[in-house]
Every structure is written in structure tokens, then in C-alpha cells.
Amino acid sequence: MTKSNVMEVPPKGGFTFDLCRRNTMLQQQGAKLPKFRKTGTTIVGLIFKDGVILGADTRATEGEIVCDKNCEKIHYLAPNISCCGAGTAADTENVTDMVSSQLVLHRYATGRESRVVTALTMLKSHLFRYQGQVSAALVLGGVDVTGPHLHAVYPHGSTDTLPFATMGSGSLAAMSVFESRYKENLTKEEGMEIVSAAICAGIFNDLGSGSNVDLCIITKARKEYLRNYQQPNPRSYSRSKGYDFKIGHTAVLSTKITQLRQHVQVLEGDAMEEE
Amino acid sequence: MDFSNFQAPGMYPYHASSSSKQAEKSYVDHPIMGPHNSSFTLMPEAPSKHTKYPYVTGTSVLGVKYKDGVLLASDTAASYGSTVRYKSVQRLKAVGKTTALGASGEISDFQAINELLDQLITNDYMWDDGNNLGPVEIHNYLNRLMYGRRNKFDPLWNSLVLGGVKNGQQYLGVVTMIGVHYVDDHVATGFGNHLARPIFRDEWRADMTHEEAVALLEKCMLVLFYRDRSAINKFQIANVTEAGVHISEPYALQTNWSYKAFENPTAGAVGSW
Numbered sequence: 001m002t003k004s005n006v007m008e009v010p011p012k013g014g015f016t017f018d019l020c021r022r023n024t025m026l027q028q029q030g031a032k033l034p035k036f037r038k039t040g041t042t043i044v045g046l047i048f049k050d051g052v053i054l055g056a057d058t059r060a061t062e063g064e065i066v067c068d069k070n071c072e073k074i075h076y077l078a079p080n081i082s083c084c085g086a087g088t089a090a091d092t093e094n095v096t097d098m099v100s101s102q103l104v105l106h107r108y109a110t111g112r113e114s115r116v117v118t119a120l121t122m123l124k125s126h127l128f129r130y131q132g133q134v135s136a137a138l139v140l141g142g143v144d145v146t147g148p149h150l151h152a153v154y155p156h157g158s159t160d161t162l163p164f165a166t167m168g169s170g171s172l173a174a175m176s177v178f179e180s181r182y183k184e185n186l187t188k189e190e191g192m193e194i195v196s197a198a199i200c201a202g203i204f205n206d207l208g209s210g211s212n213v214d215l216c217i218i219t220k221a222r223k224e225y226l227r228n229y230q231q232p233n234p235r236s237y238s239r240s241k242g243y244d245f246k247i248g249h250t251a252v253l254s255t256k257i258t259q260l261r262q263h264v265q266v267l268e269g270d271a272m273e274e275e
Numbered sequence: 276m277d278f279s280n281f282q283a284p285g286m287y288p289y290h291a292s293s294s295s296k297q298a299e300k301s302y303v304d305h306p307i308m309g310p311h312n313s314s315f316t317l318m319p320e321a322p323s324k325h326t327k328y329p330y331v332t333g334t335s336v337l338g339v340k341y342k343d344g345v346l347l348a349s350d351t352a353a354s355y356g357s358t359v360r361y362k363s364v365q366r367l368k369a370v371g372k373t374t375a376l377g378a379s380g381e382i383s384d385f386q387a388i389n390e391l392l393d394q395l396i397t398n399d400y401m402w403d404d405g406n407n408l409g410p411v412e413i414h415n416y417l418n419r420l421m422y423g424r425r426n427k428f429d430p431l432w433n434s435l436v437l438g439g440v441k442n443g444q445q446y447l448g449v450v451t452m453i454g455v456h457y458v459d460d461h462v463a464t465g466f467g468n469h470l471a472r473p474i475f476r477d478e479w480r481a482d483m484t485h486e487e488a489v490a491l492l493e494k495c496m497l498v499l500f501y502r503d504r505s506a507i508n509k510f511q512i513a514n515v516t517e518a519g520v521h522i523s524e525p526y527a528l529q530t531n532w533s534y535k536a537f538e539n540p541t542a543g544a545v546g547s548w
Contacts, residue, residue, distance in 0.1 A: 163536035172469035179498040201473040
């Protein structure tokens, strides 16, 4: 290697931020970064009497377009732990998958049920090492031997431990519902009611959130994942005459039929069998 | 009225600014002919005095219609950047007998608007023609005022909420600093749009009584106090009915900080908070 590279690989591995500087420089010169798929999003978590309830909307956006009307934002981490993700979809998916795998290995090593703080520490160490370049904002909740836990994890690696948390672009709308309705020692039904009201506030008041409400209720005994618990945005229009457009709806101006077989000439050997 | 030479009272355009944000050269030593006068080629051009940033600002104003009239609510804080500098600022004002005005944003611009509206109402009173300017007219006036200033790149840095009752009809509207204007059954400015409007959209009813409307506003103002850093726990409510405008004395709401989960929250996760 006689030519010296502009970008030097650090001797022991790790993340170089040179490309990040280059990207900002290019942006300042006018180049447009490709739009990545974000989850816009309203995600919430709430601690009730017996455990944790997580909620999320289901809209994924690419710039101004809704690219997925019904995506899943509540990710699996462990049998007793789940995580809602906001920010860049690839980042939330991959970071939760990665920590989920690490937790399996950890369970084998320790012989015990995973604890929420373990997942929390793994997530925050990873995110801090990447200095916010991994754009994942998470609401992590679960129940372990020490009780129910709820944490908010930010892209730069800081965490909050809270009785109720909201993240994403719809977090203010959802937080206004939580701040006005949250009480301690809620029952499961009250908790589900408040969480779905908060997600609906995000769906209807925030443009980055929409479609359906997903819930995940985690208690000591089990985890209930209620996919599309509420669908407040149904496709309600249906054309009264139906959608069966028979031949004759559109005028045919001319017809030309070209036989494909004409172009095939078998010069030698057997023609290919039909079927 | 001619606004081309309008200067807010008490604001001298040739006052040397000591703000570190304005790094432009100071022309204090040069004789200056006027803010928009560039036909004197021998003189150096007067420094640009267009409003670029707000300095002393008020936060959200909320407004709702109810059965008998309109309610406006705001807190009494004026912030200087990140400091809560003034804690007893009345950001609600009665305009004539039919209308109340609430403003968020730059307080000095709000005071200038108040002066103009006082002159407007006095002139209207002097006509003595049996008709008064109602909320619709004041709303239109404010809209032309704000839009005109925006077109000169010298905005009055406010979002205004205007509520009024005339001839039994309630009226509630908003004008922003760029001249966007609209009417609705419930409105908010600033942070109120994100924190209060979702609650209004869910819980507002056209036939609310005065008590119910006040309860709704108080619920939203409490959320704003919890979640808006420029808000304080000291509010005023303006009530506009057919009888007139009444602005309440400032009062505080009950807050709750004693959730058990806030006591030693990181017992299980040492190092976070």
C-alpha cells in the first residue's frame, strides 16, 4: 500500500466519524442526503398496578410519504421485556434485534430470566458509543424479579426511569393525555384505556403518526401483544357500483395481435416440449 | 392610518444595541436620515432595523368558546431567553366591550399593538354612531396590521388570540406574525398547539357551561406548566360574554409532584435518572 488513504482505519477497530464530517460538508455544498425511512411516531409506556403497558402507532414515513401503513414498532427483546422504537426504522430494528440476541446468550450464561436493566445497559452503551449517529429513541418496558420497570432511551445514550413515558414526534400530544389522566396504581383496564387514548392523540394530532394502535401488556405472569388493538382509521369508502369492471367499460379503438411463435425457428434438434 | 413610519413607543431606532447577537457595525456616530431612506447616496445606509429575533417573550395563550361566550387563558410570565424574567405580566387585554386579546411572543410588540388598539377604540367611540367595532372587525384589523408588517420584513413578533361576543354570537380567532389568520372553536398558540389542542379536540363541546370550560382550560394549563419550560404556575382567565369582558386576578393551580415512582427512581438502574 504505497498510497496513503485520506481516511485511516484506527488500529484497534471502532467507529471513525470521518464520513459524518464529509456528509455534513456535502450537505452544506448542496448535495441532498437520501431520505431514510423514519417511524415518525408516537410511542408510549406506562406502569400500572401489576406491570407495564407499552403502546405504539403503526405509521412509517419516508420524508413526506407514508411508506408503511401498518408497521410494527413494538419489538421483542426477551419473553418478559419489550421495546417500542422511534427514529430511523433500520436503527431501531437492528439495535433491538442485536440486544435481543445478546440477552439470549446472557440468559444462557447466567441461567436466569433477563432483567430490564440489563437490556437498558446494553442499549445505552451501544448508543453512546455511536455518539447519536444511531438514531434510535426507545421506550423500554418489562417485568422481572425486581418488579415492573419502564425506561426511556435517547439516541445519544442517556436514559430516564419513569412511571410514564412518551417518545417520537407525537410525544407531546401523547404526554398531554398522560399528564392530565395518569394516577398511581391503575388497573389493567384503566391503563389500557389511557395508553390507547394517548396513542390516538398522537395519531390524530401528529402528522408523523397514524393508522392503528398496538398494545403490549407485560405482567409477572405473561406478555400480551395486542397487534392492531384499535383500528380508528378504517378504509371506509366503497364504490356503490362495485369494482367489477366488465369488458365494454372502456372503448377499444384498435386491436393488433402478434403471434409470439412466429419468431421461434428451430433449426436443428428437437423443439422444446410444450408444458 | 399610515404605518410606513410606525415606531413602537419607547423604542428608539437609533439606540445603540449592546446585544452581542447584533454583530453589525454600529452607525451611532453617523447622522442618519431615516430607516427606509436610501436616496441619499452620500450618506452611509442606515443600519437594518428589521426585527430579527424576539427578546422578552410570553408563552402560550389558550382560547375556547362555550355556551355563553368565550374564554381566553394565559400565564403571567415573560421570559428573557431562558430566564423567567417577569412573573406578573398581563398578556390578556380587553379591547372595547366586546373583545379580549391574548398575545404570545415579543412583549414590546404586544404593548405596541395595545397602543394602536386603544387609539382605534377611542376613534370608534368618538364617532358616536351607535355601532362599535366587534371581534370580527378587530380580527381583520390585526390581520392587516400583521401581514403589512410581515411584507416589510419587520414583523410584530406575536401570535394573537382574539375572542369576543357581539349580538349573541361568539367569535374566536388567531393571527400570527406572518399574517396567517383563522377562526375555530378552540385555539392555542405556541406550545399550546402541541399540548393543549389534542385535549381540546377530544373533550371540547359546544354547550359547555362556564365551569366546564374553565375546568378544561385549567387542565390544559396544568399540562403546559408541567411540560413548557417558559410557563409558570400563575394564570389569568379572560371571560367575554354579552355583558362584557372580565379578566380574573392571577391564581395558581394545584400540582402533584409526589408520585412514588419519583422517589429514588433509579434504585434498579444506577447511573440513569
